[in-house]
Amino acid sequence: MSPAASPDVTQQAAAPEVANARLGITYDGGIMIVEEESMQHVADLPLDGFLRLNAAGDQRHLLVSTAQGFHVLDTGVEVRGHDDHFHLYSHEPKLTDTVFPAPKPGHAVLHAGRLALFSDEAGTIQVLDPADVTKGPDAAIKTTFEAHHGVAIPIQGGGMIVSLPDRTGVNVLDKSGQVLATTNECPGLHGEAAAHEAITLGCADGTLVIKGTQITKVAAPDAYGRLGNQAGSGSSDYVLADYKTDKDAKLERPTRIALIDTEANSLRVVDLPASYSFRSLGRGPDGEALVLTTDGNLTVIDPEHGTITESIKVTAPWEESETWQNPRPTLRVVGNIAYVTEPATAQLHAVHLPSAKVVDSVTLPHVPNEIQDVGLGSDSHDDHHDDHAGHDHE
Numbered sequence: 001m002s003p004a005a006s007p008d009v010t011q012q013a014a015a016p017e018v019a020n021a022r023l024g025i026t027y028d029g030g031i032m033i034v035e036e037e038s039m040q041h042v043a044d045l046p047l048d049g050f051l052r053l054n055a056a057g058d059q060r061h062l063l064v065s066t067a068q069g070f071h072v073l074d075t076g077v078e079v080r081g082h083d084d085h086f087h088l089y090s091h092e093p094k095l096t097d098t099v100f101p102a103p104k105p106g107h108a109v110l111h112a113g114r115l116a117l118f119s120d121e122a123g124t125i126q127v128l129d130p131a132d133v134t135k136g137p138d139a140a141i142k143t144t145f146e147a148h149h150g151v152a153i154p155i156q157g158g159g160m161i162v163s164l165p166d167r168t169g170v171n172v173l174d175k176s177g178q179v180l181a182t183t184n185e186c187p188g189l190h191g192e193a194a195a196h197e198a199i200t201l202g203c204a205d206g207t208l209v210i211k212g213t214q215i216t217k218v219a220a221p222d223a224y225g226r227l228g229n230q231a232g233s234g235s236s237d238y239v240l241a242d243y244k245t246d247k248d249a250k251l252e253r254p255t256r257i258a259l260i261d262t263e264a265n266s267l268r269v270v271d272l273p274a275s276y277s278f279r280s281l282g283r284g285p286d287g288e289a290l291v292l293t294t295d296g297n298l299t300v301i302d303p304e305h306g307t308i309t310e311s312i313k314v315t316a317p318w319e320e321s322e323t324w325q326n327p328r329p330t331l332r333v334v335g336n337i338a339y340v341t342e343p344a345t346a347q348l349h350a351v352h353l354p355s356a357k358v359v360d361s362v363t364l365p366h367v368p369n370e371i372q373d374v375g376l377g378s379d380s381h382d383d384h385h386d387d388h389a390g391h392d393h394e
Helices: 009-014 130-135
Strands: 022-027 030-035 041-046 052-055 061-065 069-074 077-082 085-090 094-101 105-111 114-119 124-128 141-144 152-154 160-163 170-173 179-183 192-194 199-203 205-211 214-219 238-242 256-261 266-271 276-283 289-293 297-302 307-313 331-334 337-342 347-352 357-363 371-373
Touching: 022 052, 052 105, 052 371, 061 105, 061 130, 069 105, 094 130, 105 152, 105 192, 114 130, 114 152, 124 130, 124 152, 124 160, 160 199, 170 205, 179 214, 192 238, 199 238, 205 256, 214 266, 238 276, 238 289, 256 289, 276 331, 289 331, 307 357, 331 371
Parallel strands: none
Antiparallel strands: 022 030, 022 371, 030 041, 052 061, 061 069, 069 094, 077 085, 105 114, 114 124, 124 141, 152 160, 160 170, 170 179, 192 199, 199 205, 205 214, 238 256, 256 266, 276 289, 289 297, 297 307, 331 337, 337 347, 347 357
């Protein structure tokens, strides 16, 4: 991790050193703050409404999606650099007064050192340096497109990849907004991730693989083979994606996943022993693909060969609710620890991936829903929902 900017000397002197970064976990009525290493419950931040969490990318703050926009939440952990290492210092967690206005806030994407916030209802994109997140909307460069349930992905050189309003493809833009490349060969575009040198986006019949201004469509093996939710890794050329084949299903319970090889521009479908949900995908520290399946296992997959290498028992068997806002077991990977929520027991489990073991479990004071960490090294880009029945809930 790279150290974040330090506050003034007075604030530094008052802050005790701590050993833990922190997680944000939503519940019906607010947000819990939990220490990563100890899994100790630190604070409750009451807030009404259905809440979504996004990493701000500065190793301290989270963005809470509400009806008004993206609210900046201070988890109370400060990273200070010292010679060749850093220290973590604690402050009181709080929901700040800083809000990035965004009616119907959608995707919040961290890539290429920048953060892009998309408003589905207004069609606005606010792009900023994560270090400036506490400065509020004045620190962001705001661009307006046609309103739609879309996504913007910052890319090297100051440009962006932006979805087309009809969700049939994307434009690749330079920093001045000029179109460098475009495609409309991605019906039902939704979901994105980053691999080593590529960005992938899901389609109803495969995926797009984008490297610079080169856009490649990789077809699914089925006429309707929908890829939506995706998880990338900085240590892998492969992207993990869900895979659905029933376009008429109110809620498809898929038992296959897709592995996208961004180097070869190819796609492999892998069978799983059970189904999974849109909050089930993650990546391990060595790029391994992780899927939290409804049999209660964390399934570990070698992405290069498409083989299951481990099946780690974590929760009791569960069934995905047809209401996407309802809690369900959720996976979040931070370093070599996979955090798994179990709403049925209000528990949070920690799985040590190198040893393939559950190393800690705690009972939380509220039933957990979404979980998010504060670091840049998240297992995937942030999940957001799709309001259309039968589509992916991201």
